[in-house]
C-alpha cells in the first residue's frame with residue numbers, strides 16, 4: 001500500500017527529535033502475526049494504543065485483524081471510523097464517558113471489558129436508555145494484579161449478572177498477561193498458570209450455561225506462545241506492530257522487525273564518555289527496564305545505551321563504543337517501550353517505498369475526535 005495525499009518530505013529537512021515509522025516493516029509484522037494466528041485458529045484484535053494511527057490500523061485490518069482494541073474514548077471514536085468490531089478494554093466510569101461511548105455509530109458491534117457491578121449496571125442502564133445492547137467481556141486477573149476479578153466464581157457471578165440485565169449481553173472474558181515479561185524460553189510455567197486459570201473460569205461459566213463467544217488474551221512478550229493458552233479465541237497484542245527494546249530482550253522480535261525509532265541529533269560531546277542528543281524523556285519516554293539498563297539504544301550502534309534522560313536531553317553512554325559522535329550527527333533511538341514514545345509525538349515521519357511522509361496520530365489526546 002502506498003500513501004496518497006501527504007507530500008513527500010525530505011527527512012534531512014525535518015527537525016529532531018521526531019518519531020519515525022517504517023510502514024513496510026509494520027506491514028510485515030502484521031502479516032507475520034496473522035500467519036501465526038491462522039495456523040492456530042486464533043483471531044487478532046490488536047490494541048491500537050501502540051500506534052494511534054488510522055493508517056496503521058488499516059494495515060492491521062487489511063492483514064486480517066478481526067477488529068480493534070482501544071483504551072480511551074478518543075481511540076474508540078477514531079477507530080470506529082474504520083471497523084465495526086471494537087473492544088474498549090477499559091472500564092468506562094462516569095456519565096460523560098458512558099454518553100460518549102453510546103454516541104459511537106450504532107452499527108459498531110461494541111464490546112466493553114469490565115470487572116465490577118459498579119461499572120456494569122450504569123453501562124446497562126445507559127445502553128438500555130439509548131436503545132442499544134453493549135457486549136460485555138468480564139475481565140479476570142491472571143497474575144498482573146492491575147484489574148480483573150480474582151476467581152473463576154467471581155467471573156461467573158458477574159457474567160450471570162450481565163446475562164440478566166437489559167442493555168448488555170455477555171460475550172466472553174478478557175485477561176491481560178502483562179506480568180509475563182521474561183525471556184520467551186522461560187515463560188512456560190507462567191503461561192501454564194494463565195492457561196489453568198482460564199480453564200477454571202471457562203468450566204465455571206459452562207457449568208452455568210454461559211458459553212463465552214470471546215476469550216480475549218495476549219500480549220507482545222507472549223505473542224508466539226499464545227496458542228498454549230487453552231480456550232483462547234483471540235489476542236490483543238499491540239506493540240508487535242512496531243516492536244521495541246523490550247521485544248528484542250524477550251526474544252519475540254529481531255532488529256529487522258523494529259518499525260519505530262526516534263530520530264535525534266547529537267548536540268553535545270563536552271562530557272567525557274557521553275554524547276548528548278536532543279531526544280529526552282519528552283521524546284523517548286522514561287520507561288525503565290531494570291536498574292542501570294537505561295531507556296533505549298542506538299539502532300546504528302547497539303552497544304550505545306541511552307543511559308540518562310532529562311526532559312530535552314538524552315545522555316548516551318559511549319564508554320563501550322568505538323563510535324566518536326560529532327555534533328550535528330543524527331542517530332536513531334530504539335526506545336524501551338514504543339507505545340509511550342509514540343504518544344509523545346505530535347505526528348510521525350513514516351517511510352514507505354523509500355519515501356517519507358507525515359503520518360497523523362488521530363487517536364492521541366483525550367478530546368472528542370472530529371474527522
Ligand SMILES: Cc1ncc(COP(=O)(O)O)c(C=O)c1O
Nearest residue numbers: 047089176219220236237238239
Ligand atoms: C488490556 C491490554 N490489552 C492488550 C495490550 C497489548 O499488549 P502488548 O503491547 O504487550 O502487545 C495491553 C498493553 O498494555 C493492555 O493493557
